[in-house]
Amino acid sequence: MVNFAIEARDLRVVRGGREVLHGLDFSVPPGEVTGLLGPSGCGKSTLMRSVVGVQAGMAGSLQVLGEPAGAAALRSRIGYVTQAPSVYDDLTVAENLVFFARVFGLGRDEVDRCIEAVDLRAQTGSVVRELSGGQHSRVSLAVALLGTPDLLVLDEPTVGLDPVLREDLWAMFHRLADAGAGVLVSSHVMDEADRCDRLLLMRDGVFLADGTPAEIKQKAGAEDIEHAFLAIVRGAA
Numbered sequence: 001m002v003n004f005a006i007e008a009r010d011l012r013v014v015r016g017g018r019e020v021l022h023g024l025d026f027s028v029p030p031g032e033v034t035g036l037l038g039p040s041g042c043g044k045s046t047l048m049r050s051v052v053g054v055q056a057g058m059a060g061s062l063q064v065l066g067e068p069a070g071a072a073a074l075r076s077r078i079g080y081v082t083q084a085p086s087v088y089d090d091l092t093v094a095e096n097l098v099f100f101a102r103v104f105g106l107g108r109d110e111v112d113r114c115i116e117a118v119d120l121r122a123q124t125g126s127v128v129r130e131l132s133g134g135q136h137s138r139v140s141l142a143v144a145l146l147g148t149p150d151l152l153v154l155d156e157p158t159v160g161l162d163p164v165l166r167e168d169l170w171a172m173f174h175r176l177a178d179a180g181a182g183v184l185v186s187s188h189v190m191d192e193a194d195r196c197d198r199l200l201l202m203r204d205g206v207f208l209a210d211g212t213p214a215e216i217k218q219k220a221g222a223e224d225i226e227h228a229f230l231a232i233v234r235g236a237a
């Protein structure tokens with residue numbers, strides 16, 4: 001029985017000869033949206049790369065869906081969206097999805113389901129290069145949804161999107177979590193905090209707080225997460 005989608009003990013990562021994650025202990029449960037929040041450069045992408053098994057220089061224990069991070073068995077069980085475009089821009093939306101679906105041995109039904117999930121039905125036949133930035137990132141997200149992964153790791157998926165689209169995407173993350181997936185979403189925008197079930201607040205490769213948004217605000221005596229973050233940083237100084 002796997003209790004956690006992700007469980008880390010004393011996770012350390014060295015990049016470019018420098019330790020950038022400093023002994024992190026945390027867990028991400030299934031069925032919840034966990035937000036990884038912190039300023040640019042604090043180590044969010046490094047943590048996510050570790051979880052999906054592509055980060056070198058890692059030490060400590062990191063279990064993902066009951067397996068060591070990077071295990072071959074995890075490949076089809078994790079959906080990962082990076083900040084960099086990860087689809088072919090000279091193919092249409094449908095052609096991209098069909099290509100990746102074939103890699104996973106999935107059929108056309110699954111392609112249509114994922115295009116619909118990110119609300120790109122009207123753009124199915126459009127070449128990705130001609131889409132807007134928000135539509136482009138939703139194609140990557142659709143690819144990550146193929147096969148209904150047990151864990152979604154989304155690195156700043158809402159950057160540059162308009163408020164309506166951000167709202168829609170957060171609603172979709174919650175639907176995926178309600179269906180049982182573990183969802184880990186990073187953001188450097190503190191006003192996204194209240195959309196998460198749980199938060200990991202990060203700074204300089206360590207966690208400043210781990211709890212529900214309400215718990216973190218109450219503990220810091222702050223009205224919003226931005227002020228809670230500042231209060232915690234000042235308290236720790």
Ligand SMILES: Nc1ncnc2c1ncn2[C@@H]1O[C@H](COP(=O)(O)OP(=O)(O)OP(=O)(O)O)[C@@H](O)[C@H]1O
Nearest residue numbers: 015016020038039040041042043044045046047188
């Ligand atoms: N390829 C690399 N080689 C060496 N150091 C790196 C490399 N990539 C990132 N780093 C360093 O690792 C630290 C954490 O970077 P990381 O990209 O994980 O931060 P982040 O919180 O995801 O930032 P952002 O929100 O800007 O994406 C930073 O100090 C960064 O300079």
